[in-house]
Amino acid sequence: MSGPVLSVRGLRKTYRRGLKRVEAVKGISFDIQPGTVTGFLGANGAGKTTTIKCLLNLAFPDAGEIRYFGRPELTSEAKQKIGFLPERPYFYEYLTGAEFLRFYGELSTGLKKRVLDERIEKLLKRVGLGHAKDRQLRGYSKGMLQRVGIAQTLIHEPEFIILDEPKTGLDPDGRYEVAEIIRETAKSGTAVFFSSHLLPDAELLCDRLVILKLGDLIYEGTTEKFLDRAESGVSIVVRRPGDEPEVRTAPDHAAAQAVIDEARKSGREIVEVRTQRLSLEEAFVRVAFDKKEGGAP
């Protein structure tokens, strides 16, 4: 298909907390394209989980339109194409890994038992749990639970998966493994939409970003463009013949040109000109705390 797998327009959700009404999501709009990895970023309380719940009809929005694969309703056919891993998932601990995947597989597919069993076997090996398939989930570690959780999102070979904080609480090995699974899944053509506050991981994985701040959308676009927006300036290394190099900085390219012209006039040679780029984490902090940059581009 060519259109977006998910299209959100003007999504708004308000909760009642005691007597107070809390506007968790304030009319956000974004699209998820097929085969892309989109990071859904924002601080705690930004409205990421609420948005995800609205996408899956686990909470009902007050306003807005959500289209799945071009259609306006989350029908059973649409759900068959979607996989979902919630934040801090608790699974049926009395089931073994294989039983757990069979349960979700049966719910989502009409596959014959033999075909489903083969798929379970393959998937458990892919997430590194082939050895634990007959062990009850109560005996799984946190990382193993997260991996079997990801396996349940993939059991029906969906076109679109939504992962809510899939790396939270994992050690570096676990985070790496989850990142690898996300990368492989995207490579196979599945669109991945994952929320995270672990920005270095998002920087490595995501083609696109959707960033929320207190329920408002503050950025939707490519990761590259977001990082470009957050350039921190230009550093210029100059040297007078026979002397040690000196580092000069300029806030933008125009100012950098002036520094270069001035250095040449004074007989210095230009050794290096480098645009200083922020990491996603630095860029995120800058955008999230800079009110002037608020609002979708």
Next chain:
Amino acid sequence: MIRPVWIIAKNTYREIIRDRVLYGIVVFALLLIGMSVALGELSFTEQARISANFGFTGIQLSACILAVFAGSSLVSKEIEKQTILTLLARPITRAQFLVGKFTGLSLVILTIMAGLAAVLAVLVAALDLPINGAFAVALYGIVLEALILLGLALLFGSFARPMMTVTFTAALFLIGHWVGTLRFFTEKSESGVFKVIASFLTRVVPDLERFNWRTAPVYQIPVPAHEVLATTVYAAGWIVCLVAATVLVFRKRDFV
């Protein structure tokens, strides 16, 4: 339509059968049935009847306890542990989820009842009481009562905490067994307020004494088929209404 219900029911069945709490209830029931033999010994002439009566009561209590306690956490546990999020994101409706949960626990009740009935049947046979249609009808009445209680627990459990659900359902269990008495006093009472409250209760609370056929096998009183049929329709009506009400409550609930 039916397939997702059956898958959820199978999983619910497996969940409860693998829960150790269930075996506590089974042991409790076996103790009650065992005690019925000892109690029967207290009477010289009525030993068989006392034992059988107490045995049926033991099965009824166990089935009702199972329906109320397991039913009260049937939905709330899924919400509390957030397993409902991954389930409802699958191609199933909320109604299918609820009917599946109800069916799963109903199957557990039937399984436990079948086991306990077999134990009671051995006891009844040992006491020279016949095992006939009345014996089966008495057990059938217990099943219908347990399913109505399960429907009530499912409804309350869809919006209240488990302890509140148990309290509400247990209260309705008690009132449900007094509906006949309440109806009698409503007719006799001269207090207008009492009449209003009591007649309201007799209409909105299921009459659980209708399912009490436990004396039939004990005293060998046949239960007419039309009575069994009418009571079945009465129970089915209540169950359908309770599950439908639960679906309505649950339909637009946000899982936050």
